[in-house]
Amino acid sequence: MAVKIVESNSVSPSSGATAAEHTLPLLYFDMIWLDFVLTETLHFYPLKCSQSFFFDTIVANLKNSLSLTLKHFLPLSSKIIFPLSSPAMPISRYTAGDSLSLTIATSDDDFSFIVSNHPKPAHDFHQLVTQMPAAVYSSDEIKFSPFAIQLTLFPDQGICVGFTHHHSICDATTLSSFLHTWASINRSNGGDQLLHQLPFYGRDSVQDSNKLTMIHWDKMKTNRPTVSLTPASPSDKVRATFHLSNSQIEKLKRWVAIKKPSIGRPSSFVVACAYLWSCLAKSEVDNDDDDESQYLCSPVNCRGRLNPPLPENYFGNCSIQLIAASSSGRLKGNDGFVAAAEAVADAVKIAVKSSRVSEFYENQSEILSELKGKRVVWVAGSTKVDQHGADYGWGRAVKYECIHTDFNGAVHLCKGRQGGIDMGFSMPKPNIFSFASIFNKYLFINSNL
Numbered sequence: 167m168a169v170k171i172v173e174s175n176s177v178s179p180s181s182g183a184t185a186a187e188h189t190l191p192l193l194y195f196d197m198i199w200l201d202f203v204l205t206e207t208l209h210f211y212p213l214k215c216s217q218s219f220f221f222d223t224i225v226a227n228l229k230n231s232l233s234l235t236l237k238h239f240l241p242l243s244s245k246i247i248f249p250l251s252s253p254a255m256p257i258s259r260y261t262a263g264d265s266l267s268l269t270i271a272t273s274d275d276d277f278s279f280i281v282s283n284h285p286k287p288a289h290d291f292h293q294l295v296t297q298m299p300a301a302v303y304s305s306d307e308i309k310f311s312p313f314a315i316q317l318t319l320f321p322d323q324g325i326c327v328g329f330t331h332h333h334s335i336c337d338a339t340t341l342s343s344f345l346h347t348w349a350s351i352n353r354s355n356g357g358d359q360l361l362h363q364l365p366f367y368g369r370d371s372v373q374d375s376n377k378l379t380m381i382h383w384d385k386m387k388t389n390r391p392t393v394s395l396t397p398a399s400p401s402d403k404v405r406a407t408f409h410l411s412n413s414q415i416e417k418l419k420r421w422v423a424i425k426k427p428s429i430g431r432p433s434s435f436v437v438a439c440a441y442l443w444s445c446l447a448k449s450e451v452d453n454d455d456d457d458e459s460q461y462l463c464s465p466v467n468c469r470g471r472l473n474p475p476l477p478e479n480y481f482g483n484c485s486i487q488l489i490a491a492s493s494s495g496r497l498k499g500n501d502g503f504v505a506a507a508e509a510v511a512d513a514v515k516i517a518v519k520s521s522r523v524s525e526f527y528e529n530q531s532e533i534l535s536e537l538k539g540k541r542v543v544w545v546a547g548s549t550k551v552d553q554h555g556a557d558y559g560w561g562r563a564v565k566y567e568c569i570h571t572d573f574n575g576a577v578h579l580c581k582g583r584q585g586g587i588d589m590g591f592s593m594p595k596p597n598i599f600s601f602a603s604i605f606n607k608y609l610f611i612n613s614n615l
Contacts, residue, residue, distance in 0.1 A: 167273060167274075167275040167280075167290040167293055168273065168274050168275070169271050169272070169273045169293040169294065169318060170271060170272050170273075171269060171270075171271050172221075172270045172271055172272060173269075173270045174267065174268075174269050174270075175229065175267070175268040175269070175270070176265035176266070176267060176268070177229055177232050177233055177236065177243075177265055177266055177268050178233060178236070178243060178263065178264065178265040179233060179236035179237040179240060179243055179260075179264075180233045180234050180236070180237045186261070186262040187259070187260065187261050187262065188240040188241070188244065188259070188260040189257055189258070189259045189260075190241050190244075190257060190258040190259075190367060190369070190481075190482075191255065191256075191257050191369055191379075192246070192255065192256040192257060192258065192334060193369060193372055193375055193378075193379050193482065193483075194375070194378040194379045194381070194382040194527055195372075195482060195483040195484050195485070196256075196334045196335070196482055196483045197256065197334065197379070197382045197383060197386050198382060198386075198483075198530070199332075199333035199334040199483065200248070200256065200334045200386055200389070200391040200392070201386070201389045201390070201391055201392050202333050202334075202392060203392060203396060203397070203570055203573050203574060204298065204330055204331065204332055204333075204392060204396050204570060205329075205330070205331045205332075205333050205568070205570045206292070206295040206328070206329070206330055206331075206396065206568075206569045206570040207295075207328070207329050207331070207553075207566070207567065207568050207569070207570075208291060208294050208295065208326055208327070208328045208329075208565075208566065208567040208568075208569060209326070209327045209328075209345075209553070209554075209556065209563040209565075209566055210277070210280065210281045210324060210325075210326050210563055210564050210565040210566070210567075211324055211325045211326075211327070211558070211560045211561065211563055211564065212277065212281075212323070212324045212560075212561075212564050213323075213324050213325050213560045214322050214323070215319065215321070215322065215324075215325065216321065216322065217272065217319065217321050220319045220321075220325070221270070224325070225270055225317065227352055227355070228317065228352060228558070229268065230356055231348060231351040231352035231356060231558075232268070232315075232348060232352075234351050234356055235344065235347050235348040235351050236266070238347065238364050238365065239344050239347070239365060239481075240260040241258045241260060241312065241335055241336070241481065242266060242312060242313040242335065242336075242344065243260060243264050243265055243266045243313070244258045244259055244260035244261075244264055244312065244335075245258070245259060245260075245261075245264060245302075245309045245310065245311060245312075246258050246309070246310055246311075246312050246332065246334065246335065246391075247259055247307050247308075247309050248307060248308040248309075248310070248390075248391050249306065249307050249387075250304075250305065250306055250307055250308065251305065251306050251307075252306060252307075255379065255383050256334075256383075256391075258312065258335060266311065266313050266314060266315065267296060267298070267299050267311065267314040267315070268314075268315050268316075268317070269296040269314070269315070269316040269317070270316075270317050271294075271316060271317070271318040271319070272318065272319045272320075272321065273293075273294070273318050273319070273320050273326075274320075275290070275320065276323075277320040277323035277324040278323070280320075280326075280565075281324075281564050281565035283406060283407040283408070283409065284406060285404035285405065285406040285595060285598055285599075286404060286405055286406070287403075287404060287405075288399065288400050288403040288404055288405040288569070288572050288592040289399035289400055289401055289403075291399075291405060291567055291569045292396075292399035292569060292572075294316060294318050294326050294328045295316055295328040295329065295330050295569070296314045296315070296316040296328065296330055297314070297330070297394060297395060297396070298310065298311050298314050298330055298332070298393070298394040298395075299311050299314065299394070300394055301393035301394050308390070308391065308393060310332070310391070310393040310394065311332070312331065312332040312334070312335035313329070313330070313331055313332065313335065314329070314330045314331075315327070315328065315329055315330075316328040316329075316330075324564075325560070327558075329341070330396075332392070332393075333483070334391070334483070335482075336481060336482050336483060337465075337467075337482070337483040337484065337485055338547060338548055338551050339467055339469070339478070339484075339548070339551065340365065340480075340481050340482060340483075342551050342552070342553070342556075343363070343365065343479060345556040346555065346556050347364075348556070348558075349556035349557050349558045349559075352558045352559060353557055353558055353559040363478075363479045364479065365479055365480075365481035366476075366477050366479045366480050366481060367481050368476075368480070371474055371476070372472070372476065373472040373473055373474075373523055373524070374523070374524045374527075378524065378527045378528065381527070381528065382527070382530075385531065396570070396573070397573050399572065400572050400573075400592065402594055403572060403592040403593060403594060404592060404593065404594070404595045404598055405567070405569070405572070405590070405591070405592040406590070406591070406592075406598055406602070407565075407567075407588050407589065407590045408588070408589045408590075408601075408602070408605055409582055409586055409587070409588055409589070410438055410441065410582075410586050410587045410589070411582075411585065411586040412585045412586050414586070414609055415434050415437060415438065415586060415587065418437040418438075418440075418441055418503070419431060419432055419434075419437055421503065421504070422436075422437060422440075422503075422504055422507045425501060425504040426504050426507070426508055429507060429508055429511050430511075432507055432511055433514075434549055434587060435510075435514075435549045435550075435579075436507055436510045436511050436514060437507060438549060438579060438587045438589070439462055439464060439490075439506070439510045439545060439579075440503055440504075440506035440507035440509075440510050441503055441506075441605075441608075442543070442545075442577060442579075442589055443460075443462045443490075443492075443497060443506045443510070443543050444497050444498075444502035444503040444505070444506045445601060445604045445605045445608065446543055446601060447460060447494060447497035447498050447502060447506075448497070448498050448502060448604045449597070449600040449601040449603070449604045450494075450498075451600065455494060456493065456494050456495025456498070457493055457494070457495065458493065458494045458541065459491060459492075459493060459494075459540060459541075460491070460492055460493065460494055460497055460540070460541045460542070460543075461489060461490065461491050461492075461537055461540055461541070461542045461543070462488075462489075462490045462506070462509070462510060462513075462542070462543045462545065463487050463488065463489050463490075463537070463542055463543070463544050463545065464487070464488045464544075464545035464546075464579075465485040465486070465487060465488070465545075465546070465548070466485055466486050466487070466488050466514070466517045466518065467484065467485055467548065467550070468484055468485060468486045468517075468518075468523060469484045471518055471519075471523070472484075472523060486517055486522060486523055486526050486527075487517070487526065487533075487534075488510075488513045488514060488516075488517040489513055489517075489533070489537075490506075490509040490510045490512070490513035491509060491513075492505055492506060492509045494541070503608070543577065544574060544575065544576035544577070545576065545577055545578075545579055546568060546571055546576045546577065546578045546579070547568060547578040547579045547580045548579065548580065549579050549580065549581060549587050550581070551580055551581065552580075552581050553566040553580045553581065554566055554580075554581065554582075554583040562583060563583070564583065565583075566580060566583075566588070566590075567590060568580075568590060571590070571591055571592065572592045575591075576591070577589055577590070577591040578590045578591065
């Protein structure tokens, strides 16, 4: 793939922004992501569009609607301030004139090939996201941007909207709200009448905020945050998407209900994670120790589970890690999927308790340190977030990719474009073909349920 950068822009919130300055403290939910790899996501839209129409009309409209949207989402065009010498804690601060980076590019690649589900070189996708602007260092603090965008035209084929995002500013729930709002404003030619629910910035009622924020700041302040460059894109991996249809998910639920009635009726999330986990275990060729512990970890949105609950439009991060445990032997066995479903369902019951939030974040370092060196399937994303639904006036996205998982080996889950659940990840080619064989084999075996 050859991607050519055509222009670089800075887009500021429109003059109708509600405040000349906007400050938002980073709480313990946010701080844990300060030194995490930058997230990189791609949304692909099929559109037969000439280069001249793209630059003269589509880009112009997107810049205008982006400016109008940012006035409601000021932290995305702010600077995160990480103190080095003062007793202060990290904050996001927007000051009038702040902006985010918008890069415009073109690609000569085959759009239909890029958006297909079959394996493709993982490194190709990383040209479709932009690097963050350089951070500003002083003796007292580090200031860095939390968000940047790249628009890439595949002439007469389609458009890719790519995002580089510092996770400490917000999670997928908040980012999805921003994307849908931007798309609505663009689709309505700058009108606000189609706005989604605007963000809630309140921090005063977040459960155990003062205590847990101080605990995490004491641990984080000696670690410099990830501020700009991402690691080199992988050269030895291929990226593919695996899909579970609604009917397949229902069959998996029936399978669990027949084999393990005590679980009850599992959720789509439970069976998707369980099927993924058991197939990964079965496809491993280097694991002969049946007694070895294996884990599956996934973020769970806990806005509505706090005491008191936060609204779904709370701006920021608000999740807890679900940790399911089983053994290699159980996961690889004939009933490995059912064993995985039981483990994930049990982990969900623990994660959704409001008391679990304080317990987890008070002991997070100790809990996660127990996983070091272990076989862990890290899940990113959410089966409840519609990553294909933001319609800028060109229809729904035809494909979504979460490409920063190339760096940490995670699997991304999201709603499928036409229902069901998509699973996207990258591996060396032999491994991904081994997984595909197992994934398809067991769906076929149970197709008559």
